[in-house]
Amino acid sequence: MGNTLVKTQLNDVKDFLTKSISILENFLNETTIAQLNVETEEDRAYVKLILANMRKLVVYSEEGLEACSVLLQSEPFQKAAAEKTLYKIYHQCIEEFFSPKNDAWFENSRSAYTGRNSIKFYRNVSEQISNLIKSLESDFQRIREELEYYETDYRTKMIQSK
Template sequence: MGNSMVKTQLEEVKSFLTSTVIELENFLNDTTLSQLMDEKSGEEDYYKTILSNLRKLLVFCEESLDACSVIIQSDTFQKGAAEKTLYRIYHQCIEEFFSPKNDAWFEDSRSAYTGKNSIKPHKEVPNSIKNLLAGLEGEFQRMREELEYYETDYRTKMIQSK
């Protein structure tokens, strides 16, 4: 893939990460565990797990946004660094959203056929959490499709360089 295409993709990902960080920050800054419990009585530990996952996702997105900014602002565009960053974003941000390590929620692949949101909590959660996940899902899905190339391309390059 040419330098200009990689740079354009990196700029698009940077824009996605910027809006994602803002949305996650707003939610996490404005939402407390007590508010979630008041909104919908449920398992406090499960709500803590969800909030923890959202904070981890926010940190991954912030770090990735910083990496994109550094590469884009550099005097000479480093295609290799950009591709490695896009690969890392795919694994740390996109995959963490669709399949969090501690299973706070899951992706229901059958939902793609019904036109419904595919991110499903394992247990009942307040509407504020459902709305946040639903609001983020479309852009995460779009980015996943955009960045899948780097998943296979970067791995292939790493294997060939050995």
């Protein structure tokens, strides 16, 4: 891919991460477990798991945002480093959103084909959490589709270099 295309994607991802971080931080800073009307101890533990995953997603996104900012300011533009960064963002942010390692929720891939939201929770969650994830999902899906190229391209390069 040409430098211009990679740089454009880096800018797009930077804007996406900035917006996602803002939305997640606002939710995390303004919402308490008590406000989410948690009824049972199991539900409370599950909500804590969801919130922990959201905090992890913010940290990964902030790291990706910082890397994007540094690369976009560097002269000359470092295409290889930018591609590696986009690959890392794909794995740490996008994949973590759709399939968190702590199993806070899961992706129902069949839902994506029907135009419905594909993120499903293992238990009933508050409307605030559900609405938050729904509001983020379309942007995460869009960036996922844009960055899937780096997933296959980077792996191909790694295999060829061996």
